[in-house]
Amino acid sequence: MSKRSDLIQGTLDLLILNTISLEPQHGWAIAKRIQQVSNEVLQVSQGALYPALHRLEQQGWIRAEWRVTEAGRDAKFYSMTKAGRTQLQKELAQWERLSNAVGQVIRMLPEAAS
Numbered sequence: 001m002s003k004r005s006d007l008i009q010g011t012l013d014l015l016i017l018n019t020i021s022l023e024p025q026h027g028w029a030i031a032k033r034i035q036q037v038s039n040e041v042l043q044v045s046q047g048a049l050y051p052a053l054h055r056l057e058q059q060g061w062i063r064a065e066w067r068v069t070e071a072g073r074d075a076k077f078y079s080m081t082k083a084g085r086t087q088l089q090k091e092l093a094q095w096e097r098l099s100n101a102v103g104q105v106i107r108m109l110p111e112a113a114s
Contacts, residue, residue, distance in 0.1 A: 012044065012052050014091040017061065017084055024079035026069060027053060053078055061087045 019030050019037075030053075031044040056062045061084035064076040080088070 011095070012048060013056060013061075014088070014095055015042070015044070016049075016052060016056060016078075017080060017088040017091060020062065020078050020080055021085070021088060024065075024067075024077040026067075026075035026077050028075075030078065056084070059087075060084075 015034050016030060019025065019033050025033065027046075027049055031046070031049050034042050034044050053062065053064070057064055057078075060081060062078045062080055064078050066074055067077045069075050
C-alpha cells in the first residue's frame with residue numbers, strides 16, 4: 001500500500017544544489033545520496049536528474065568536468081559555482097517559506113460545525 005514519494009515540483013534543483021554543496025559528485029552519486037539521506041523516501045530517476053543537471057549547468061549554477069570514479073569509470077562530476085551557492089541560499093529560503101506555509105495550513109483545526 002505504500003507509494004514512492006514524488007518530489008514536490010521545484011525541489012529537485014534545491015536537492016541537487018544542496019547535495020553537491022560539500023563536494024563534487026557524479027550524477028548517479030547525487031541520486032544515491034538523496035535517496036540515502038531521505039531514508040529511501042526520495043528517489044530521483046535518471047529521466048528527471050540528468051535534464052535537471054543540464055538545466056542547472058546552463059543557468060551557470062553548476063559546472064561539470066570529466067573525472068574517473070572510484071570504480072575506474074569516466075563520469076561527469078558536478079560542482080557548484082559561486083552563482084550556484086547564491087542560488088542555493090535563495091532556494092533554501094523559498095523552501096523554508098513554503099514548508100512553513102504548508103505546515104500552517106495542514107495544522108489548521110476544523111471549525112466546529114454549527
